[in-house]
Amino acid sequence: MSDVQEQTAAPRKRLFIALMGFTCVVLVLLIFLAWWIPSRGLANIHPDLPRIVGLVVLALSGVAILGTVLLVLTTALGKDIFFTRFMRLVVIKFLLPMIEFVGRVLGLDKDRIRQSFIAMNNSLVISQKYKVRPDRILILLPHCIQLFDCEIKVTGDVNKCVLCGRCDIKGLVEIGRKYGIDISVATGGTLARKVIVEKRPKLVLAVACERDLTSGIKDCYPLPVIGVLNLRPHGPCFNTIVDTAAIDAALQQVLELPK
CATH class of the missing domain: 1.20.140 (Butyryl-CoA Dehydrogenase, subunit A; domain 3)
Structure with a gap:
């Protein structure tokens, strides 16, 4: 395999x-x-x-x-x-x-x-059957999800993405807009912790590798974190990808959707 x-x-x-x-x-x-x-x-x-x-x-x-x-x-x-x-x-x-x-x-x-x-x-x-409002959920992404040679850097503001579809940022931005969920791209653990402190979410859905997700879950406790592993066909920290359907499915289990 x-x-x-x-x-x-x-x-x-x-x-x-x-x-x-x-x-x-x-x-x-x-x-x-x-x-x-x-x-x-x-x-x-x-x-x-x-x-x-x-x-x-x-x-x-x-x-x-x-x-x-x-x-x-x-x-x-x-x-x-x-x-x-x-x-x-x-x-x-x-x-x-x-x-x-x-x-x-x-x-x-x-x-x-x-x-x-x-x-x-x-x-x-x-x-624990969390039901969290979309505005209290944070999707946290690693910067390596974006293509390395993309001229439009979305770190700090994912809405800068022009939705060209060359990387998975497009699908993730669409999920964020679909549910009204905030998305942040972090370049490392320190910035990720800073974003969480500033935005104060009630639940985080984080995308990262095994090491970063494990340390992030430990650092964020008692804040609930759902981790989704990225895929690394080109090696670690370079043009990684993520299953956007898995992100959507995880959100469906914790979102408090309007009646």
Whole structure:
């Protein structure tokens, strides 16, 4: 399968879920060992101390297992079961670094893990059934979506586009005008954060590569971000493309359309 075909395939959550389950098992084993090893000497301090520490270890293990099960059910059913926003925090701030470390140890491709994380994050965001007015949604694009040799630079104002159709900016501008959604093109993470601070959206739909989307989702929490991967037939950061139909479909799930 070519690189473009691999990028075109929709990112799947199963890899991240499998690694999350594996990490949960390893974490439970580490918690058990952290109790078992010193418990050999805890009885010398107090005869009930091993049992008390054991109950604490059991509770922590139960929380880890229950959290994993809830995450799997939430992403599988697409419904906000319990504490979905808190679970996004756990996944983004704690589980992702652990799973990336486990992936490196297992020799897995980091971009595949990031793709799976983005798909899972999108499921958690959509499961919360957000309905956001078009004027409170921001579509954030990387500058590499525009053709490198285009003389009309749309960074800062996407409406400068003359809609020639040579790149995907045309389709994205049409989507923005169709729904009345603001679109910004950023040249990097710093400018993207500046745009978000200035426009203060309630939801961001971001287009970028695996690395930039992953870091953007982490930086923006608790602001909900739906990530759409760009395609890179000419290599990274050069004349990239995006599936505009995927953008439209994602918007349909979160837009509060007029009756």
